[in-house]
Amino acid sequence: MEAAVSRPAPLFELQHTGATPVCWSYGMGAESTAGVVRTLLDPGFRPPELLEDLSNLIVMTAQTGDEWSSTADLVERHVLPLLRQYRVRMVEVARAGPAQRDGIVVLQDTRTPQRMHADPVEHGFFALSDEHRGNGVLPQLGGSRKCSSKAKGGPLDVWRAREVGSRPYVHAVGFSATEGNRIVGDAAVTLGGQRRAIYPIHAAGLSREDCRDYLHELFGVWWPKSCCRQCPFSGGKTGWPEQLARFQALPAEAAPHLADEYVTVALNKRSGLFGPGGTLREKLELGQATAVLALAEEAIAAADWALYRVRRCYSAPAAAWRAVEVVHRGDRLSATLLLAELADRLGRRPGLRHEGGHTRLWLAERHGDRYPQVEEFYVAAPAQVHDKAREGFDTRWRTCVGEDLLDLEDETAAALIDLTGTSAPTSAESSLFAATNTGPQ
Numbered sequence: 001m002e003a004a005v006s007r008p009a010p011l012f013e014l015q016h017t018g019a020t021p022v023c024w025s026y027g028m029g030a031e032s033t034a035g036v037v038r039t040l041l042d043p044g045f046r047p048p049e050l051l052e053d054l055s056n057l058i059v060m061t062a063q064t065g066d067e068w069s070s071t072a073d074l075v076e077r078h079v080l081p082l083l084r085q086y087r088v089r090m091v092e093v094a095r096a097g098p099a100q101r102d103g104i105v106v107l108q109d110t111r112t113p114q115r116m117h118a119d120p121v122e123h124g125f126f127a128l129s130d131e132h133r134g135n136g137v138l139p140q141l142g143g144s145r146k147c148s149s150k151a152k153g154g155p156l157d158v159w160r161a162r163e164v165g166s167r168p169y170v171h172a173v174g175f176s177a178t179e180g181n182r183i184v185g186d187a188a189v190t191l192g193g194q195r196r197a198i199y200p201i202h203a204a205g206l207s208r209e210d211c212r213d214y215l216h217e218l219f220g221v222w223w224p225k226s227c228c229r230q231c232p233f234s235g236g237k238t239g240w241p242e243q244l245a246r247f248q249a250l251p252a253e254a255a256p257h258l259a260d261e262y263v264t265v266a267l268n269k270r271s272g273l274f275g276p277g278g279t280l281r282e283k284l285e286l287g288q289a290t291a292v293l294a295l296a297e298e299a300i301a302a303a304d305w306a307l308y309r310v311r312r313c314y315s316a317p318a319a320a321w322r323a324v325e326v327v328h329r330g331d332r333l334s335a336t337l338l339l340a341e342l343a344d345r346l347g348r349r350p351g352l353r354h355e356g357g358h359t360r361l362w363l364a365e366r367h368g369d370r371y372p373q374v375e376e377f378y379v380a381a382p383a384q385v386h387d388k389a390r391e392g393f394d395t396r397w398r399t400c401v402g403e404d405l406l407d408l409e410d411e412t413a414a415a416l417i418d419l420t421g422t423s424a425p426t427s428a429e430s431s432l433f434a435a436t437n438t439g440p441q
């Protein structure tokens with residue numbers, strides 16, 4: 001997709017100058033803010049490739065769509081005036097859609113930035129939470145921070161490739177003195193010698209606290225961590241007090257993420273935002289963030305609801321293929337009543353259980369440590385998750401389940417038709433959509 005905001009004429013003609021572009025990845029947090037600001041104010045801090053007039057410097061930000069508005073406010077108040085003063089080129093980008101082929105939106109490309117564009121609705125881009133909401137998942141604590149590569153690294157790479165082409169460039173990244181382990185992975189990305197990564201904050205031996213002190217001395221504010229409101233890495237001992245204060249200060253922008261967690265946990269009881277560290281709701285209750293809890297509850301109650309059928313086929317304790325299907329839509333009362341009536345119709349065999357704020361009707365549960373094994377249940381929750389199953393799911397499912405469960409599924413489907421007057425999918429029918437939907441589980 002082309003830029004939603006038209007791009008100004010080239011701010012420097014890369015093809016006509018011998019200067020090496022120096023791209024500062026500006027995530028808006030304390031470390032990269034200190035790095036960018038010190039690059040402007042302290043010539044001794046600059047890499048040798050940077051021209052004296054800073055004309056080959058590009059400060060680059062990717063918006064995830066879920067950043068706290070207060071972070072963008074600070075950048076507007078303290079950093080943008082400096083970028084304007086030094087006539088530094090600022091580029092702000094975001095994703096245009098969930099797939100790579102959807103491209104990016106260039107939110108601004110200017111040497112006189114006046115504001116940031118963090119709000120995806122106002123500025124027409126695709127937020128990380130939009131994608132996760134439709135899939136019934138949250139950013140994950142484990143693994144390789146896929147959320148960050150998708151929502152930040154991806155759009156920045158697309159823009160840089162388009163602008164810089166195959167020319168060598170210097171890439172400044174704000175890892176702090178304690179993030180040597182992240183540097184090891186990042187430095188390995190050289191793009192065949194085109195990319196020279198530098199880590200000015202780390203090289204200067206500056207910790208996050210040093211960066212905050214530096215910015216406090218300059219601007220008189222304690223610079224916060226830049227992060228998504230639903231970041232799973234924000235729940236640690238050191239980060240949570242700051243994050244909690246933001247949940248308390250900005251309940252309206254935070255509440256949708258709490259509602260998202262409610263739905264995600266409905267579909268997977270083990271999927272609280274902080275993994276083994278518990279759920280966002282629990283932490284906010286402990287922190288007495290009453291306004292955001294109340295707003296989220298209101299939104300959940302007022303939403304359209306669905307009765308979902310959820311199946312997982314496990315090949316190992318933490319490795320599963322998932323299928324989610326909506327079998328009924330209505331309001332909260334009708335969806336929860338239908339679940340109870342369905343349990344009544346099926347008699348005593350399946351279990352209707354109240355677990356962690358949700359009621360699930362279990363058709364099959366995991367047990368023991370032999371794999372593959374399956375789980376299947378029905379649960380009512382706000383209707384925001386799309387029908388989705390990995391390609392080949394039903395073939396795999398049928399190799400993993402016994403006749404008893406298949407019979408119970410048929411019985412459940414018949415009961416649903418009787419109760420709702422509409423057709424509910426059986427395992428065989430669900431393959432209709434399984435062939436066309438793939439994605440995160």
Ligand code: SF4
Nearest residue numbers: 139147148227228231
């Ligand atoms: S701030 Fe957290 S949730 Fe957002 S992209 Fe980065 S790691 Fe993912």
